[in-house]
Amino acid sequence: MTDHVALRVASYYLQLAYLDSGFEPRLIASRRHSPPLDDTRRKLAVALRAAGLSLRQIGWALGGRHHTTVLHLLRHRRMECEDRRPKS
Secondary structure (H helix, E strand, C coil), X not given: CCHHHHHHHHHHHHHHXXXXXXXXXXXXXXXXXXXXXXXXXXXXXXXXXXXXXXXXXXXXXXXXXXXXXXXXXXXXXXXXXXXXXXXX
């Protein structure tokens, strides 16, 4: 996906995250941390990855974060989902 298309997709998803969470896009992309804000970033990273953006493009959309930070967000989200599964 080209960077121009990735920019439009990221902008769209940032607006959806704002409507869902109430956090403004500039706050989502900021360096601030709080559990609800971090959870919003995780959900946004998962959605952007599913939309086909690269780790670098997702990092850019989340305020210039490094691609390894995005990878950590995605892995952390996957581990949370696995912890919620019922044990058999």
